[in-house]
Amino acid sequence: ALEDLHCIGCGAVIQTADKDGVGYTPKSALEKGLETGELYCQRCFRLRHYNEIAAVNISDDEFLRLLTEVGNTNALVVNVIDIFDFNGSVIPGLHRFVAGNDVLLVGNKRDILPKSVKESKVRNWLRERAHEEGLRPVDVVLTSAYNRDDTLDLVDEIENYREGRDVYVVGVTNVGKSTLINAIIKNATGDSDVITTSRFPGTTLDKIEIPLDDGSFIIDTPGIIHRHQMAHFIGPEDLKLVSPKKEIKPKTYQLNAGQTLFMGGLARFDFIKGDKQGFTGFFDNHLMIHRTKLEKADEFYVKHKGSLLVPPREDDMETFPKLVRKEFAIKGKSDIVFSGLGWIRVAKPAIIAAWVPEGVDVVVRKSLI
Ligand code: GDP
Known part of the structure; x- marks a missing residue:
């Protein structure tokens, strides 16, 4: 009987009647699932195979x-x-x-x-x-x-x-x-x-x-x-970069004003004004961080996002939101927090800009160190 069948993803009871209900599985998928022993409700199936969030x-x-x-x-x-x-x-x-x-x-x-x-x-x-x-x-x-x-x-x-x-x-x-x-x-x-x-x-x-x-x-x-979580904007193979599994090893970048850091293609940090200083990034150890000139950064992003600047990958580009810019005047030791991605520690006064996918938050807090 149907009521004895559960989705192996979420545990919901499988049903084929209510398309919008919990546990809905199209009849064809039900047959296939029973054959292969991998029975998923439609919602979990989509999440698994397309990383698509159901309504x-x-x-x-x-x-x-x-x-x-x-x-x-x-x-x-x-x-x-x-x-x-x-x-x-x-x-x-x-x-x-x-x-x-x-x-x-x-x-x-x-x-x-x-x-x-x-x-x-x-x-x-x-x-x-x-x-x-x-x-x-x-x-x-x-x-x-x-x-x-x-x-x-x-x-x-x-x-x-x-x-x-x-x-x-x-x-x-x-x-x-x-x-x-x-x-x-x-x-x-x-x-x-x-x-x-x-x-x-x-x-x-x-x-x-x-x-x-x-x-x-x-x-x-x-x-x-x-x-508005970072996790929703990238493919499943890259989720580990926004959900680190190991202790983060901070990395320090000596920057002059007029330099930019790209965190893959997910976020961007511009050092606009201030004395040369070390900025420390707290991100997943595998997230690629690229340094470039601020004046070239827009062009650099357009040219390299999805290739050099990943994630997002080429396949995710279509749905990936544009990066939006927020400028901050930093007075004392602060962290620029890229919600769900990590943060950059700013030690000395500076004017900086942080860019994140539209919808994701960026906030400044007193340094945690
Ligand atoms: P849920 O949607 O809140 O139930 O989240 P999950 O339990 O499915 O976990 C989401 C992700 O965070 C998975 O990749 C987990 O492996 C990871 N995760 C969960 N707890 C921890 C933790 O304490 N430390 C770390 N580093 N990762 C965790």
Whole structure:
């Protein structure tokens, strides 16, 4: 029977009737999937093969319903965010939905922070940014889904703050929520891989309840797609460049005013005015950084994007947004944060411009070092 068939991507029950519904699979694909043993719902199939994000209306509505449910429950809300992409991690209006409930802010992917970065500064920055979004977290905890001790500590923190209540884990896709929940399940209960994880945004659909000792639950909710993440603008083979797997090794570039750095073709940094200085880039170790003259940079980009300046690759060019420019006058030690990509540390006064794909955020913060 159909109700016994699940999508191997998201776990949704396969159905062939409602095109817009969760688990929809065309009949032909169903037959093929049964033959090959690889049965995906249409949404996951598209994500896997075309890196195409299915219409978000469904998940947006579904997500609002869920958030409302959370707001109506007496629970601890654990909001998982990506330390490298605060802006791309924001759930719009979360503070209104959680109403009186406590929120614990969990910054994931701590393992990619270089040792030189002070974690207390990271936490302070995350707290400040949360306040700007109207959220008043009871605490800010940094963790790594890849580190067993971190996940055990996180479980302790959650235990500490939940005070007997259920726990709702919320987060937009790509922050590493499924990986983190899997790690919690594995390390705290011994069962591994309860949920699917993937590099592909938006593949966790079902609400999952993890029983706790006292009859309460940790409830994992589906992620909502945040359309302005860097991850959505590049092909699957390049996702690792915006989701580093290893500790970042900072690289310093000595620049004179009038020089430009290209981070692949994804972002650009212009040093417009100021004394010669070293700018330190904190990006995935494999992201290619090219230096060029500012006056030639526009031309250079047009000529080399998709070839020398990758990602985006040639195939992604059509849908890749244009880079938009923001100028900043930097007074003291600051980081220019390219949301979801990394940051550049500016040590001395300078006038600079940062370019990012339209929709992606770029912000300045006090240096984390
Ligand atoms: P979800 O959409 O929020 O459920 O995100 P996933 O769990 O699918 O993770 C998104 C990407 O981030 C995957 O490539 C994961 O391997 C990666 N990831 C998840 N947690 C961590 C972490 O703690 N550190 C690092 N470096 N990467 C992580």
